[in-house]
Amino acid sequence: xxxxxxxxxxxxxxxxxxxxxxxxxxxxxxxxxxxxxxxxxxxxxxxxxxxxxxxxxxxxxxxxxxxxxxxxxxxxxxxxxxxxxxxxxxxxxxxxxxxxxxxxxxxxxxxxxxxxxxxxxxxxxxxxxxxxxxxxxxxxxxxxxxxxxxxxxxxxxxxxxxxxxxxxxxxxxxxxxxxxxxxxxxxxxxxxxxxxxxxxxxxxxxxxxxxxxxxxxxxxxxxxxxxxxxxxxxxxxxxxxxxxxxxxxxxxxxxxxxxxxxxxxxxxxxxxxxxxxxxxxxxxxxxxxxxxxxxxxxxx
Numbered sequence: 001x002x003x004x005x006x007x008x009x010x011x012x013x014x015x016x017x018x019x020x021x022x023x024x025x026x027x028x029x030x031x032x033x034x035x036x037x038x039x040x041x042x043x044x045x046x047x048x049x050x051x052x053x054x055x056x057x058x059x060x061x062x063x064x065x066x067x068x069x070x071x072x073x074x075x076x077x078x079x080x081x082x083x084x085x086x087x088x089x090x091x092x093x094x095x096x097x098x099x100x101x102x103x104x105x106x107x108x109x110x111x112x113x114x115x116x117x118x119x120x121x122x123x124x125x126x127x128x129x130x131x132x133x134x135x136x137x138x139x140x141x142x143x144x145x146x147x148x149x150x151x152x153x154x155x156x157x158x159x160x161x162x163x164x165x166x167x168x169x170x171x172x173x174x175x176x177x178x179x180x181x182x183x184x185x186x187x188x189x190x191x192x193x194x195x196x197x198x199x200x201x202x203x204x205x206x207x208x209x210x211x212x213x214x215x216x217x218x219x220x221x222x223x224x225x226x227x228x229x230x231x232x233x234x235x236x237x238x239x240x241x242x243x244x245x246x247x248x249x250x251x252x253x254x255x256x257x258x259x260x261x262x263x264x265x266x267x268x269x270x271x272x273x274x275x276x277x278x279x280x281x282x283x284x285x286x287x288x289x290x291x292x293x294x295x296x297x298x299x300x
Contacts, residue, residue, distance in 0.1 A: 011024075016033075016036050017036075018036060018037060018042075021036065021038070021042050022042060022045050022046070025046050025049065026045075026046065026048075027048060028046070028048065028049060029048055029049065029050050029051065030049075030050065030051045030052075030053060030287055030290075031046075031049060031051070031052050031053070032053045032055060032283065032287070033052065033053075033054060033055065033061075034054065034055045034056050035056070035061055035246070036061065037061045037062075038052060038061065038062050038063065039063045039066075040063045040066040043063060043066050043067065043070065043072065044066075049072055050071070050072060050073065051072070051073045051074075051075065051287065051290050052067065052072060052073070052074045052075070053075050053283060053286050053287050053290075054074065054075065054076040054077065054299075055077060055279060055280075055283050056076065056077055056279075057076050057077055057078060057080075057081075058076075058189060058190070058217065059074060059076055059299050060189070060190050060191075060217070062074055062299075064299055073290060073295055073298055074298065074299040075286040075287075075290065075295065075296065075297045075298055075299065076297055076299055077279050077282050077283060077286075077297070078140070078282070078297055079140045080270075080275055080278045080279045080282055081141060081269070081270040081275050081279075082140045082141055082144045083144065083272075083274075083275070084269060084270050084271070084272040084274070084275040085141045085144075085145075085187075085215050085269045085270055086141060086144040086145040086147075086148050087148070087272075088215060088241060088265070088268075088269035088270075089145050089148075089185055089213055089215055089239075089269070090145075090148055090152075092213055092215075092239025092241075092263050092265075093128070093183055093185075093211060093213060093239065094128070095239070095263060096211050096236075096237040096238075096239055096261060096263065097125075097126045097127070097128060097183075097211070098125055098126070099122070099123035099124065099125060099260065099261075101260040101261075101263070102122055102123040102260040103122060103123065105260065106120060106122045107120075123260070126209070128149075128152040128153065128154055128183075129152060129153035129154065130153060130154070130155070131154050131155070131182035131183065132154065132155045132156075132157065132180055132181045132182050132183070133145075133146070133149040133154045133155065133156045133157070133181065133182070133183045133185065134157055134158075134159060134172075134177035134178070134180070134181035134183070134184045134185070135149075135156065135157070135158050135159065135184075135185050135187060136158075136159040136174065136184065136185070136186045136187060136188050136197070137158075137159075137186065137187030137188030137189075137216065138158050138161070138168075138171075138187075139187060139188075141187050141215075142158070142185075142187035142188075145185055145187060146158070149183075154183075156170070157170055157171065157172050157177060157181075158170055158171045158172075159171065159172065159173070159174040159177055160172060160173050160174065174197075174202075175202075175205065178202055178205045178206050179205050179206070179207070180207070181206070181207070181210055182207065182209070182210055182211070183210065183211045183213065184206070184210065184211070184212050184213065185213040185214075185215070186198070186212075186213065186214045186215070186216045186217075186220050186221070187215070187216050188216060188220065189216070189217070190216070190217035190219045190220060194220055195219050195220070196219070196220070196221075196222055197220045197221070198212065198220060198221040198222065198226075199221075199222040199225050200222060200225040200228075200229075203222075203225055203226060203229040203234050203235060204229075204234055206234070206235050207235070207236070208233065208234065208235065208236060209235075209236035210235050210236050211235070211236055211237050211238065211239065212226070212235060212237075212238040212239075213238070213239045213240075214238070214239075214240045214241070214242055215240075215241040215242065215269045216242065217242055218240075218242040218243040218244035218245070218246070219244045221240075223243065223244060223252060223253050223254050224253045226238060226253075226254065227253040227254055227256065227257055230257060230259055230261060230262050231257070231259070236261060237261030237262060237263075238261070238262050238263075239262075239263040239264075240254065240262075240263070240264050240265070241264075241265045241266075241267055241268065241269040242267055243264075243267075246267055247266075282297075
C-alpha cells in the first residue's frame with residue numbers, strides 16, 4: 001500500500017493476530033487496522049498511540065469510548081463501497097429471484113437436454129418490477145441500494161430509524177415492513193440496539209416468498225433461526241455476505257446449508273478493484289489530514 005506522506009517510519013504486516021498487537025504497536029503513534037480488535041486492555045498498554053486509522057467503515061472492533069477518554073483519535077472510511085455493495089446486493093437478489101442455482105443444476109443434470117421443447121421449466125421465476133424492497137439503514141449504501149431498486153421498478157421503503165429521529169415520509173416501522181416486503185436488505189451498523197435485529201419471531205412474520213439480504217454485519221441476524229427458517233420454508237430465500245464470526249473457523253449454522261435458495265459469499269461485497277483503490281486513497285488522506293492538524297472522518 002502507498003505510505004502516508006507524514007510517515008517518518010512505516011512498518012507493514014500482512015497479517016496480525018490479537019496476541020501480536022502489543023509487540024507490533026508498542027512504539028506506534030498511528031495504527032492502521034481493519035478487523036483486529038483494539039479494546040481497553042490493549043489500548044492501555046499502548047501509551048504512544050494517538051490515531052487509529054480504520055481501513056473500513058465499521059468500528060465495532062474498537063473501544064471508541066476508551067479512545068475518546070484518552071486522547072486517541074479514530075478515523076474510518078466513508079462512502080467508498082457505495083457502488084460495489086449495492087451491486088452485490090442485487091447480484092444476490094437477482095440470482096435468488098430468478099433461481100439461477102436451480103437452473104444451473106438443471107442444465108448440468110441434463111434436464112434441458114431431455115426437455116420436449118425449447119425451454120426447460122423448473123423452479124419459479126420472479127420479476128423485481130413491482131415488488132417491495134425494504135431497506136434497514138439509511139446511510140450512503142442503503143440509499144444507493146434504494147436507487148438501484150427504483151431503477152428495477154421496485155417500490156422502496158426504509159425501516160424507521162432505531163435511533164428515534166423523526167420519520168421520513170418513505171419510512172415505516174420494521175415489523176410492518178417485515179410483513180409486507182418481498183426483499184429485505186440490511187445496511188445498518190452492528191450496535192447493542194441492532195444486534196439480533198432479525199430473529200425467529202421476525203423471520204416467522206415475513207412473507208413465505210420473501211428474501212433476506214445481509215451485506216452489513218452477521219450479528220444483525222440470528223443465524224441458527226435463519227437456518228431453520230430456510231430449511232422449513234418460513235421465507236423464500238436469503239443472500240448473505242457476512243457471518244457473526246469471520247472467518248468461521250469453528251463452523252456456523254449457515255455453512256451447513258446446501259440449498260439453492262441460500263447464497264453465501266465470504267465478505268467480499270465491498271472488494272471490487274475500483275473500491276479497494278478508493279479505500280486506500282481515502283485511508284492515506286485520513287492519516288495525512290490528522291498529521292496536519294485537520295483530522296477528517298473522525299468517529300465520534
